[in-house]
Amino acid sequence: MIEYRIDRHSGVATYVQLVQQTKQALRLGLLRPGDKLPAAREVVEATAINPNTVLKAYRELEREGLVEARRGMGTFVRRSLGAAPADDSPLRAELDGWAARAHAAGLERDDVAALFTAVLDKHFQGDPS
Amino acid sequence: MTDTAIEAAGLGKRFGRGKWALRGCTFRLPTGRVCAVVGPNGAGKSTALTLAAGLLAPTEGRITVLGTDPASARPRVGHVAQGKPLYPRLTVAETLRVGADLNPGTWDAATAERVVAAGGLDPEARVRSLSGGQRTRVALALALGKRPELLLLDEPMADLDPLARRELMGTLMAQAAQYGTTIVMSSHVVAELEDSCDHLLLVGGGRVRLAGEIDDLLAAHTRVTAPADDADLLSSHTVVDSRATGRQLTALIRPTGPLPDTWRASAPSLEELVLGHLRNPEAPVPTPAAETGKAPA
Numbered sequence: 001m002i003e004y005r006i007d008r009h010s011g012v013a014t015y016v017q018l019v020q021q022t023k024q025a026l027r028l029g030l031l032r033p034g035d036k037l038p039a040a041r042e043v044v045e046a047t048a049i050n051p052n053t054v055l056k057a058y059r060e061l062e063r064e065g066l067v068e069a070r071r072g073m074g075t076f077v078r079r080s081l082g083a084a085p086a087d088d089s090p091l092r093a094e095l096d097g098w099a100a101r102a103h104a105a106g107l108e109r110d111d112v113a114a115l116f117t118a119v120l121d122k123h124f125q126g127d128p129s
Numbered sequence: 130m131t132d133t134a135i136e137a138a139g140l141g142k143r144f145g146r147g148k149w150a151l152r153g154c155t156f157r158l159p160t161g162r163v164c165a166v167v168g169p170n171g172a173g174k175s176t177a178l179t180l181a182a183g184l185l186a187p188t189e190g191r192i193t194v195l196g197t198d199p200a201s202a203r204p205r206v207g208h209v210a211q212g213k214p215l216y217p218r219l220t221v222a223e224t225l226r227v228g229a230d231l232n233p234g235t236w237d238a239a240t241a242e243r244v245v246a247a248g249g250l251d252p253e254a255r256v257r258s259l260s261g262g263q264r265t266r267v268a269l270a271l272a273l274g275k276r277p278e279l280l281l282l283d284e285p286m287a288d289l290d291p292l293a294r295r296e297l298m299g300t301l302m303a304q305a306a307q308y309g310t311t312i313v314m315s316s317h318v319v320a321e322l323e324d325s326c327d328h329l330l331l332v333g334g335g336r337v338r339l340a341g342e343i344d345d346l347l348a349a350h351t352r353v354t355a356p357a358d359d360a361d362l363l364s365s366h367t368v369v370d371s372r373a374t375g376r377q378l379t380a381l382i383r384p385t386g387p388l389p390d391t392w393r394a395s396a397p398s399l400e401e402l403v404l405g406h407l408r409n410p411e412a413p414v415p416t417p418a419a420e421t422g423k424a425p426a
Contacts, residue, residue, distance in 0.1 A: 006324065014324055044305070046299060048325055049302065049325060050305075050324065
């Protein structure tokens with residue numbers, strides 16, 4: 001089950017944050033087809049945001065074909081997103097090793113992020129982020 | 130059933146021969162909304178809530194609550210007044226028992242007890258021994274236990290610590306999500322309500338300055354930064370608030386057409402919208418035609 005975290009100072013609309021976090025969970029395989037999204041009541045109880053904001057986010061995810069609302073049952077994941085490998089994949093292990101080497105070489109967090117972003121931009125030019 | 134929680138037309142209240150606390154208020158709040166009543170101290174927020182609760186009679190105009198007059202609607206309305214009136218000599222448990230006795234058939238004991246227990250209150254403690262925030266918790270437990278269709282909360286968060294604030298706001302939102310309860314809550318701290326409310330009633334100087342769905346109100350306004358020379362161009366739009374700083378001017382406007390490319394435009398925050406209108410009491414109020422009769426979001 002996904003747990004949403006609202007950042008009040010991000011400047012990103014709250015419902016967009018919910019959409020983005022759901023997509024992130026789909027990419028990472030934390031949410032899979034058939035999984036149930038938390039009920040609006042559970043989300044608002046934990047985050048104190050307006051119920052309509054949650055419904056708006058779920059409608060947006062439904063419009064994109066990622067989830068479906070089943071009457072009286074809840075909202076369920078229809079399909080996963082992308083192919084980002086889970087925690088135990090070789091790609092992740094390589095990245096993990098690379099980050100460890102960068103750290104050992106004395107790079108700061110921002111240096112690593114800048115380097116990573118530069119390489120990302122080179123390989124994924126023009127792709128939507 | 131009605132789809133209107135509160136409707137006011139030309140509503141006014143004057144205490145004695147003094148000045149008007151509220152005058153010429155016309156607005157409609159659809160059911161199922163969480164409405165923020167915002168305004169400076171002494172703006173008339175409490176008067177508006179007390180009129181809706183049926184504890185005051187209007188001096189002029191009219192107000193209907195859940196399709197009827199406020200007094201008849203009272204069994205379906207939960208009201209927490211600013212002073213959180215409770216019986217000081219009763220214990221917490223006795224207070225909840227009174228709530229159960231006064232609301233036969235509708236009393237939700239589980240919810241009321243959960244709200245009290247979440248604050249770690251001793252059921253045998255007397256109300257007079259409780260802190261302000263603890264009393265607020267008991268008052269909210271009473272109002273929620275009534276399982277009302279409409280909750281009127283006057284400054285509900287003022288006495289609460291940040292943790293209790295977050296938890297009780299979550300409880301209120303859960304109530305709205307589960308039962309479609311309409312919630313009206315006042316505060317003079319806008320940031321406190323921004324994420325929880327979807328409807329705004331901005332009161333200033335006893336008048337309604339702005340009313341409607343927050344998303345619609347935000348979408349209708351734009352914050353612009355323009356060269357000071359463009360002051361003439363600016364006035365072709367509806368200007369709510371503007372200030373000149375050196376060669377620049379920044380303004381909150383309701384655009385009446387496309388904006389020049391040389392202007393920087395951005396979406397205002399709720400707080401900017403509220404402050405802009407409060408700073409300029411003469412700013413034109415948007416016509417409510419756009420938001421009346423609209424289907425629930």
